[in-house]
Amino acid sequence: MKKILVWSLFTRLSHLLMMVFMLAVFLTPEVKQLLSLHVALGYALAVLFGMRIVWGLMDVRYSKFKDFSFKIADLKAYMFSIFGRKKEYIGHNPASSYAILAMIALTLLAVLSGAMAYGVKEGMGVFSFLNQTLFRDMKLFKEVHEFFANALMFVIFAHIAGVLLDKFLHKSSTLMSMVDGLKQSEEKGLALSFFQKIVGIFWIGFSIFTLVYLLLTPRSFLMADGNIKIDYAKEHKVFYKECISCHTLFPPFLLPSSSWVGMMDTLKDHFGDDASLDEDATLSIKEFLVKNSAEFSTKESAFRILESMDKDKTYLAITETPFWKKRHKKIDKKIFEREDIGKPSNCKACHDNIENGLLNNRDIRML
Numbered sequence: 512m513k514k515i516l517v518w519s520l521f522t523r524l525s526h527l528l529m530m531v532f533m534l535a536v537f538l539t540p541e542v543k544q545l546l547s548l549h550v551a552l553g554y555a556l557a558v559l560f561g562m563r564i565v566w567g568l569m570d571v572r573y574s575k576f577k578d579f580s581f582k583i584a585d586l587k588a589y590m591f592s593i594f595g596r597k598k599e600y601i602g603h604n605p606a607s608s609y610a611i612l613a614m615i616a617l618t619l620l621a622v623l624s625g626a627m628a629y630g631v632k633e634g635m636g637v638f639s640f641l642n643q644t645l646f647r648d649m650k651l652f653k654e655v656h657e658f659f660a661n662a663l664m665f666v667i668f669a670h671i672a673g674v675l676l677d678k679f680l681h682k683s684s685t686l687m688s689m690v691d692g693l694k695q696s697e698e699k700g701l702a703l704s705f706f707q708k709i710v711g712i713f714w715i716g717f718s719i720f721t722l723v724y725l726l727l728t729p730r731s732f733l734m735a736d737g738n739i740k741i742d743y744a745k746e747h748k749v750f751y752k753e754c755i756s757c758h759t760l761f762p763p764f765l766l767p768s769s770s771w772v773g774m775m776d777t778l779k780d781h782f783g784d785d786a787s788l789d790e791d792a793t794l795s796i797k798e799f800l801v802k803n804s805a806e807f808s809t810k811e812s813a814f815r816i817l818e819s820m821d822k823d824k825t826y827l828a829i830t831e832t833p834f835w836k837k838r839h840k841k842i843d844k845k846i847f848e849r850e851d852i853g854k855p856s857n858c859k860a861c862h863d864n865i866e867n868g869l870l871n872n873r874d875i876r877m878l
């Protein structure tokens with residue numbers, strides 16, 4: 512038998528990129544600040560897998576969908592013979608045929624649902640407009656995204672398990688063929704046409720371009736921030752002047768109206784300080800705070816803070832709310848005491864742009 516080319520350079524390169532991007536996209540949700548990278552990787556994967564469909568529809572030997580084995584009888588026979596003697600497939604065996612189709616479909620669904628969750632939850636990207644109407648369902652969108660991501664991870668693990676089984680049980684050359692593209696066969700090998708080579712170059716190039724472009728262009732339509740900076744000095748001059756003099760200017764949407772009323776009625780003893788103002792100023796600020804309180808906001812932080820509260824309790828501090836406590840639990844107490852931070856209520860030491868009403872993940876400083 513001779514060695515023939517089965518997997519083109521583009522198939523092997525795309526496979527390598529898929530592995531690297533997949534690993535990264537599953538690791539990035541662990542760190543809040545890396546959300547932009549996670550989203551950019553998602554879109555790059557959508558390009559890789561979307562182009563795999565184009566590749567499968569073209570007349571590329573072994574890679575085209577027509578050469579896949581989708582017969583249920585073949586799949587059954589293949590699965591039952593896993594631990595025994597197995598028929599050798601030059602192209603994709605029945606199990607990997609199904610796995611590839613499932614990975615393409617699940618990747619595209621995971622990216623679409625992820626983009627929607629990004630819009631609904633964070634007010635970011637192409638679906639940022641959904642935040643206004645659907646913010647109450649942000650958890651649902653996140654769960655749907657996680658469902659597709661978990662299903663995808665499951666298929667990937669099954670696929671890897673299959674390849675390893677092949678390698679160690681059957682001493683098959685499949686694993687190596689993903690590196691050098693070669694397999695032993697009497698069949699005629701693969702040869703790409705000029706047009707197919709152009710598509711192959713576009714496949715690899717476009718996915719890498721997508722990742723790099725999105726990372727370098729935070730304002731691109733796929734990742735643009737739908738949250739507009741609020742200029743509180745313009746919105747309400749007195750609030751801005753009075754409430755920024757001792758600490759961070761806390762955006763009104765971070766507490767409900769009951770908290771603001773309670774606070775504005777007790778400014779004489781404001782956390783041990785006398786922050787009292789004349790009656791007009793007090794009334795005017797109170798009105799502004801109530802009008803812009805958490806109940807009237809579509810922002811994730813407002814929604815989550817409100818949701819976390821014990822309904823019978825009046826919270827006078829953001830740092831006392833269960834959501835705030837939960838989100839900052841992992842931070843070492845010593846960090847809050849650091850010279851450049853000082854205390855938990857010094858939000859702006861860690862959250863850039865919070866005084867403009869923005870609480871984006873990418874604005875969280877690395878501690």
Ligand code: HEC
Pocket residue numbers: 753754755756757758761774781782784785786796827828829830831854855856857
């Ligand atoms: C005289 C100084 C002073 C002024 C003026 C002042 N505050 Fe405060 N405020 C404090 C102190 C002290 C605390 C306790 C927490 C801290 O040390 O930052 C506090 C805490 C808060 C907190 C709770 C922060 C947390 O821990 O979650 C809120 C909310 C707040 N202030 C809102 C306001 C608003 C609204 C105004 C404007 C009407 C205002 N403050 C004006 C001194 C002041």
Ligand code: HEC
Pocket residue numbers: 542543765811812829830838839842846847852854855856857858859860861862870871872875878
């Ligand atoms: C010592 C730095 C630090 C300080 C001070 C701090 N935060 Fe944070 N905050 C963080 C970090 C880090 C995270 C991300 C935690 C995680 O990984 O879930 C975070 C998360 C959050 C979130 C959740 C964001 C999201 O998308 O889920 C909100 C809301 C928030 N902070 C508000 C505040 C407010 C309001 C203050 C001031 C009262 C404050 N933080 C003070 C570091 C800080």
